[in-house]
Each structure stands twice: as C-alpha cells, then as structure tokens.
Amino acid sequence: MLRKRTCHLFWTIALLNFLIPGEVPAEERGHFVLDPGHGGKDPGSQRDGLNEKELTLDLAKRIKKVLNGRGHSVTLTREKDVFVGLEERGEVANEIPGSIFVSLHFNSHVDRSVAGIETFYWPGSVEGQRLASYIQGELGRRIVTRNRGFKPEQLKVLEVTRGPAVLVECGFISNRWECQRCQSSWFKQVLAEEIAQALIRYFNLPKPPSPAKTELPVVPIIVSDL
Numbered sequence: 001m002l003r004k005r006t007c008h009l010f011w012t013i014a015l016l017n018f019l020i021p022g023e024v025p026a027e028e029r030g031h032f033v034l035d036p037g038h039g040g041k042d043p044g045s046q047r048d049g050l051n052e053k054e055l056t057l058d059l060a061k062r063i064k065k066v067l068n069g070r071g072h073s074v075t076l077t078r079e080k081d082v083f084v085g086l087e088e089r090g091e092v093a094n095e096i097p098g099s100i101f102v103s104l105h106f107n108s109h110v111d112r113s114v115a116g117i118e119t120f121y122w123p124g125s126v127e128g129q130r131l132a133s134y135i136q137g138e139l140g141r142r143i144v145t146r147n148r149g150f151k152p153e154q155l156k157v158l159e160v161t162r163g164p165a166v167l168v169e170c171g172f173i174s175n176r177w178e179c180q181r182c183q184s185s186w187f188k189q190v191l192a193e194e195i196a197q198a199l200i201r202y203f204n205l206p207k208p209p210s211p212a213k214t215e216l217p218v219v220p221i222i223v224s225d226l
C-alpha cells in the first residue's frame with residue numbers, strides 16, 4: 001500500500017513538472033542559441049533594399065518567441081544591428097553547456113534563377129547531420145521551394161561550435177520570387193514556426209551516447225561564411 005502511494009506521488013510530481021514549464025530544471029528545457037547571420041558593417045546578401053542582416057535578425061526574434069512560448073530558453077548571438085565575429089558567435093554556444101546552435105542566413109547567387117532552402121552541418125558531425133535533416137524535413141512540408149537538402153560543409157561558424165550546430169540558408173534573395181516572399185511577414189513567420197518545430201522535435205529525441213561532434217583531421221581549406 002505504502003509502495004503504491006509512493007508510486008502515485010512520484011507520477012504526480014512528474015506530471016506537474018511536465019505541465020509547468022517553470023518547474024522543470026533548465027537543462028531539461030533545452031537551450032537554443034540562434035545566430036542571426038551578418039550584422040553591422042556586414043549586410044550579407046542584398047537586393048531591392050532588402051538586407052540579409054535584417055532578415056536574419058527578424059527571423060531569429062520570431063523563432064525565439066515561438067521557442068519561449070513552448071518553454072525553451074533562447075540566446076541570440078546578436079540582439080541588434082552590430083557586427084559579431086564568426087568565432088565569437090560559436091563561443092556564445094560553447095559557453096552554454098548542452099545548447100543547440102542554429103545560424104540563420106539567406107543566400108545569393110549570380111544566376112538569379114537559383115532558388116531553394118538548404119541546411120549545412122560540419123562534416124562528420126552525427127548530431128549536426130541529424131539536426132539539419134530535421135530542419136530540412138520540416139521546412140519542406142509547408143514552404144513551396146526547391147529542397148536543396150542537408151549537406152556537410154566546412155563553414156567557420158560550424159567549426160568553432162562544439163555542440164550540435166547547423167547553418168540554415170532560408171532562400172535566395174537574389175531570386176525575384178524568393179526575394180518578394182522574404183519581404184512578407186507571413187513567410188518569415190512560417191519559416192520561424194517550422195524551424196522552431198524542427199528544433200523541438202530534435203531536442204525531444206532520445207540522445208545517443210556518441211559524442212556530438214567527431215574529431216576530424218585538420219584540413220587545409222576552410223570555406224568562409226556564405
């Protein structure tokens with residue numbers, strides 16, 4: 001009998017912890033570091049008065065709002081229009097143990113017909129690849145565009161970050177159709193909700209015991225940030 005009551009009490013506490021976000025320990029809520037690409041003196045891609053640095057900050061704030069609403073804590077690598085170095089961005093995530101890092105970008109190409117969404121992870125990073133696959137999978141559900149897939153790439157900001165890390169290119173603003181779409185707030189909101197949903201799904205996965213990032217031999221060429 002005593003045993004039964006103890007068991008009942010255990011499940012009541014467990015359920016309360018699940019229902020009340022404020023009662024759940026911080027490490028169990030998941031911490032996301034969102035990195036709005038570019039900023040300050042570095043506008044990133046530009047077209048028709050649209051700056052990548054403004055789009056990425058807007059998107060990051062929208063994702064933060066969705067994640068906060070679902071009980072997750074979020075840190076942005078920049079809160080306003082300032083320049084932040086690539087290493088500094090990765091270090092923000094490294095200083096928060098267990099955090100998940102997502103760098104946000106919009107792409108550009110000399111061929112203006114090029115379009116689509118793609119997500120990059122550091123070569124050999126099992127968790128980066130898994131996270132990238134979730135983001136691409138989620139974005140491909142509601143956004144009509146070319147799914148360019150998830151790919152390994154030696155991007156500086158991913159090299160610096162020690163935990164699970166990805167860089168999402170949310171569309172080509174050099175493409176007329178995608179540029180127009182990026183100017184609308186509904187599109188940015190859909191992007192934000194889909195990325196947030198992917199992050200939550202990834203966070204809720206049972207974690208394998210393997211390290212988040214596989215150590216690789218030093219490679220001579222590092223592709224700089226896109």
Ligand SMILES: [Zn+2]
Nearest residue numbers: 037044105226
């Ligand atoms: Zn960029």
